[in-house]
Amino acid sequence: MTANEDQEMELEALRSIYEGDECFKEISPVSFQFRIGDLDGTKAFLLDVSWPEMYPETSPQMNLDAFFNNRISAETKELILSKLEEQVEANLGTAMMYTLFEWAKENQEALMENHKPVVTAVTSISSSDVTTAASTAKKREKKEQLTKAQKRRMVSRTDNKGELPRGWNWVDVIKHVSKTS
Template identity: 65%
Template sequence: MTNRFLCVLQMELEALRSIYEGDLCFRELSPVSFQYRIGENGDPKAFLIEVSWPETYPQTAPVISMDAFFNNTISSTVKQSILDKLMVEVEANLGTAMTYTLFEYAKDNKELFMENQPVNTVTSASNSIAIGTPDVPASKKKDKKEQLSKTQKRKLADKTDHKGELPRGWNWVDVIKHVSILKLSFFNTEKICKK
């Protein structure tokens, strides 16, 4: 690798770090490998692209992968379609720094990339597509409540109303009592000072 290519890589690395600083979608795995999540976290059509630079990058194409666990719900045909469209963009940008360009191209064309991805599909680890059923929880787990003794329950019932809420003003300060205590302490310190 020549000095010129090292300089280009270093400049692209610094540019990526400054552009995506604070962006939760961007992740630097190593100085030559990056991930970017296209779409919001809960979006069923969101996907993750991983770009790795080989030794001869940018003269040769970067390695683009969609094998991350995040992409398990995406069908293999849609993944291949996305990779093919990204490779067309790579061919157009060979010889230049293109990681930012690839991420932005994917962000701009997210809807086009994911148009063939069915929303209600479930894919297995081998990426074979199966039609899913509506969201039905496998088992209903009840939250365990803290077990209270009879005396604890009685004390709690005495403090709260029939809804289990504390009465209005339970933590209020009695202003008259508070002022009278302050007044007494003020006069006591005044008497001590005069003696």
């Protein structure tokens, strides 16, 4: 089999295995994202994997550069990638995406045991800022949101200029009749 045939078969298998799984995302036919751990977990990470042209004969390209991983230190990222590279070397020449993903899920605790979340700068907020933010949020809440069906009805009522035709509601009809009588 050629590399492209192997890729097509593995792609079909991945699609059927991870159909409906929120941890797996197919970016393109040769690029994937796997989320290891719970979405709100502090030890979760997102693994980006891309297949080069000669995959599975050559190793896939893996990185942890996604924004989701910003709180993970560089040392932890290096450790995770080095452990995954060991698994890639052991499975070189075979379809390995499922194996890598499952291995990472099973070994998540070991991979993240030395993980200390990276803390970003936090600014202090005064109580007046909080009250103004709360009042603007309330103002935003009051804005009426139309459903898609309501928007469609509005569009279907308008003419090609975006104007409602005369008499589209009873108030408009009464105003017109009162002016003409």
